[in-house]
Amino acid sequence: MRRTPKVGDDKMGDVKMGAVISRHDGAIAWVKLNRPERLNAMNRQLVDGLSEALARAEADPSVRAVILHGEGRAFCSGDDLKDLDEQTTSEATTRGWVDAIQNITLQIMQSRKIVIAAVHGWCVGGALEWAVNCDFTLFADNARWFFPEVTYGLFVTGGVTALLTKQTGPQVAKELMILGEKHDASKALEVGIAWKLFPEAQLLDEARKLALAIAERPESAVADIKHAINNGFHSSLADAMALETRATVSGFLSPDAQARAKNF
Structure with a gap:
């Protein structure tokens, strides 16, 4: 079973937040998705726990970087389709679910901390979108x-x-989202979703090294450059997310889409 590296374990204490475990070790907040029996699939407990863990890291002045990773055999396998009926009982329920997912994006991208994703196993759908939101994304090979x-x-x-679309160009973005084909880690590196690839056994150690290197830089300068880059490069984020929310709510409430997802 994969776990956070042993370095500094004596300083760390687990805090369980729904289906997420948070540990603060000096300058690093380790945030672990913890539904391994479902490949860490996203349900309300996991999403709310992740939101709480990110807020806790944001409020801790000693934390300079957050490392987001998954327990067991996957980073996160996307939406838990077993919960689809619960998520689509009404438009208000569905909008609340989509808003909760979108709020994670805002927490990651508006944070003054650097957020690092350490991705192993499957990374699918909403979880892949969160990985795109992170400041650095390390993939297991x-x-x-x-x-x-x-x-x-x-x-x-x-x-x-x-x-x-801004990162890869419109044709590649359409290829990835419309065709929905399964890809390996080298493709993630090729299109810029992955920053670097590492053997799985080294993934969390490499994430830790990166986090500590970031922590050596001046805190305000790092936070300010993150915000300047995000605001400059991703200036249409709010508009894109508003469109996505409308379209995602409509999709979730579509009987045809529900049937396709359940069949899958």
């Missing part, structure tokens, strides 16, 4: 990923219709 939403008749979130 055996990781797999894809955007399944359009295949179901649903829609993406996380502002990726703006972020990924």
Whole structure:
């Protein structure tokens, strides 16, 4: 079973927040998605726990970097389709679910901390969109990923219709989102979703090294440059997310999309 590296374990204490475990070790907040029996699939407990863990890290002045990772065999396998009926009982319920997912994007991208994703196993759908939102995304060299939403008749979130299009160009963005094909880690590096690839056994150690290197830089300068880059490069994030929210709510409430997702 994968776990946070042993370095500094004596200083760390687990704080369980729903389906997320948070540990603060000096300048690093380790935030672990913890539904390994479901490949860390996203349900309300996981999303709310992640939001709480990110808020806790943001409020801790000693934390300079957040490392987001997954327990077990995957980073996160996307929406838990077993919860689809619960998520679509009404338009208000569905909008609340989508807003909760989108709020994670805002917490990551508006944070004054640097957020690092350490991705292993499967990284799918909404979780892949969160990885795109992170400041640095490290992939295990055996990781797999894809955007399944359009295949179901649903829609993406996380502002990726703006972020990924600017990063990869419109044709590649359409390829990834419309075709929804499964890709390996080298493709993530090729299109710029992954910053670097590492053997899985080294992934968390490499994330830790990066976090500590960031922590050596002046705090205000790092936070300010993050915001300047995000605001400059991703200026249409809010508009993209508003469109995504409308389209995702509509998709979730579509009987055809629900049937496709359940069949999958």
